[in-house]
Amino acid sequence: MIENGISRMSSADGRFPQVSGLCFDFNIEVAAGSRVSNVRYANPDGTCSATPVDLGADPYLIAENDFMASGSDGYPKFFSRATTQDIMDQMLADYVAGNSPISPTIQGRIKCVDPNPSTGNNCPAGSL
Numbered sequence: 001m002i003e004n005g006i007s008r009m010s011s012a013d014g015r016f017p018q019v020s021g022l023c024f025d026f027n028i029e030v031a032a033g034s035r036v037s038n039v040r041y042a043n044p045d046g047t048c049s050a051t052p053v054d055l056g057a058d059p060y061l062i063a064e065n066d067f068m069a070s071g072s073d074g075y076p077k078f079f080s081r082a083t084t085q086d087i088m089d090q091m092l093a094d095y096v097a098g099n100s101p102i103s104p105t106i107q108g109r110i111k112c113v114d115p116n117p118s119t120g121n122n123c124p125a126g127s128l
Contacts, residue, residue, distance in 0.1 A: 001062065002039070002055070004074050007032035009112070010122045015073040020063075023048035023109040028122045037113075046107035063088070 005017030006026045025038040039053045053060075062078070065088055071077035096102060112123035 001075065002026075002036050003033050004076075006035055007074070009035075010124055012124075013073075015075070019110065021060075022053060023111075025111045025113050027113045027115065029115055042107075042109055046105075046109065048109055 002017055002019070002024060005015050008015065009026070010028055021042050023038075023040050023042050024036055026035040027037065028035070039055060041049045041051045041053055043049050064075070064078070066079065066085075067073070068075045069077070069079040069082060071079075114121050114123045
């Protein structure tokens with residue numbers, strides 16, 4: 001899921017993943033499908049822990065919209081495995097109503113790595 005989400009970086013693409021509870025690095029210079037590394041759990045305050053995540057073995061939940069769950073933007077088709085079909089915009093509205101005011105911040109949990117910045121930094125602005 002994460003590899004697909006960053007597969008078209010450094011161009012702007014709607015498939016970029018929004019993650020919660022995770023931190024990861026991605027190497028913009030290697031082939032899509034092999035870019036993600038250093039996946040670890042995020043601390044409650046949004047900082048990155050040192051505890052690695054084995055995405056092939058550790059269980060985790062995915063919140064995604066029906067567009068993604070149906071396989072659009074190249075994501076795997078998970079619609080048949082959905083455990084709920086709550087309406088995401090209503091869930092978001094309920095959260096904001098119950099937790100206002102909210103103060104979103106960029107936490108820096110997703111880091112782009114460009115091993116050859118001297119040949120031009122290919123990482124998107126704000127991703128280092």
